[in-house]
Amino acid sequence: MEIILYNDHLIPSEEAKIDMEDRGYQFGDGIYEAIRVYYGQAFLMDLHLKRLERSAKELFLKLPYPLDQLKSRIYELIEKNQIKEGLVYFQITRGTSKRNHRFPENTDCVITGKVSELKRTDVVHKKGIKASLLDDIRWLRCDIKTLNLLGNVLNMQKAYEEGSLEAIQHRNGIVTEGCSSNVFIVKDGRLITHEANNFILNGITRLFVLELAKEIVVTVEERSFTTEELLEADEVFITSTGAEVTPVIQIADQIVNQGKPGPITSRLMELFEIKIEELAKVSL
Numbered sequence: 001m002e003i004i005l006y007n008d009h010l011i012p013s014e015e016a017k018i019d020m021e022d023r024g025y026q027f028g029d030g031i032y033e034a035i036r037v038y039y040g041q042a043f044l045m046d047l048h049l050k051r052l053e054r055s056a057k058e059l060f061l062k063l064p065y066p067l068d069q070l071k072s073r074i075y076e077l078i079e080k081n082q083i084k085e086g087l088v089y090f091q092i093t094r095g096t097s098k099r100n101h102r103f104p105e106n107t108d109c110v111i112t113g114k115v116s117e118l119k120r121t122d123v124v125h126k127k128g129i130k131a132s133l134l135d136d137i138r139w140l141r142c143d144i145k146t147l148n149l150l151g152n153v154l155n156m157q158k159a160y161e162e163g164s165l166e167a168i169q170h171r172n173g174i175v176t177e178g179c180s181s182n183v184f185i186v187k188d189g190r191l192i193t194h195e196a197n198n199f200i201l202n203g204i205t206r207l208f209v210l211e212l213a214k215e216i217v218v219t220v221e222e223r224s225f226t227t228e229e230l231l232e233a234d235e236v237f238i239t240s241t242g243a244e245v246t247p248v249i250q251i252a253d254q255i256v257n258q259g260k261p262g263p264i265t266s267r268l269m270e271l272f273e274i275k276i277e278e279l280a281k282v283s284l
Helices: 023-027 045-058 067-080 123-127 150-161 204-215 227-231 263-283
Strands: 003-006 009-012 030-038 086-093 110-117 129-135 166-171 174-178 182-187 190-193 219-222 235-240 244-251
Touching: 003 067, 009 067, 023 086, 030 045, 030 263, 045 067, 045 204, 067 086, 067 110, 123 244, 129 150, 129 235, 150 166, 166 244, 174 227, 182 204, 182 227, 190 204, 204 219, 204 235, 204 244, 204 263, 235 263, 244 263
Parallel strands: 129 166, 129 244, 190 219
Antiparallel strands: 003 009, 003 110, 030 086, 086 110, 166 174, 174 182, 182 190, 182 235, 235 244
């Protein structure tokens, strides 16, 4: 029996009900996080919750209870569902009220969450993926992790129809990020990724990889770069909670690094793997 989080309670999934006038359902008026589970441990949980808190502040959402309490509920959810490798997804909406574009004056936020099994067996991602190159059609506050993902969905569908597993997006020739990932390039030994401003989501895996880059003493530049720089890069990879560190070996019709993961990408993948294996020792 699947157990889910509903507000401050863990209940069987079949007991959950979402009101027709929940603002998350009607307006996408809410925020979410997705946290990877390795060896029964929620990976980088504190960073995810810190970002959740920021997203709530940006949307003027008052969290219904403290983050420490939410953290406890998430671990209870993992334990109750006996998940060792998986993904926790939870969202917070502004709550239920009569449909009106203005914020309701008296309503309580609604928290829902679940944990699903997700195995780390995707060989395709380790060898590298093809990405499309598409116009970024999203709104201008991509730094907030909201439920409004239709722009991402439309571009991901287009990428799928082009035989790609991700779409690298750009605004007037400036690369921003993927539909569900951050984008890195390597040129002449320098690791380059878009600065964390309103045009991208400051990914938790992005932040983690930037820390890993310090261990291999690579020069890091957080700055805007063009589609021309992207296509001329020595290496390209994406990062996300789901994709971890995934090489991009083809962009549209152009092959990157002879269709193989590059040396810096490969080293970062190795370091990421080491950090995950360290969690195995914690779980013993």
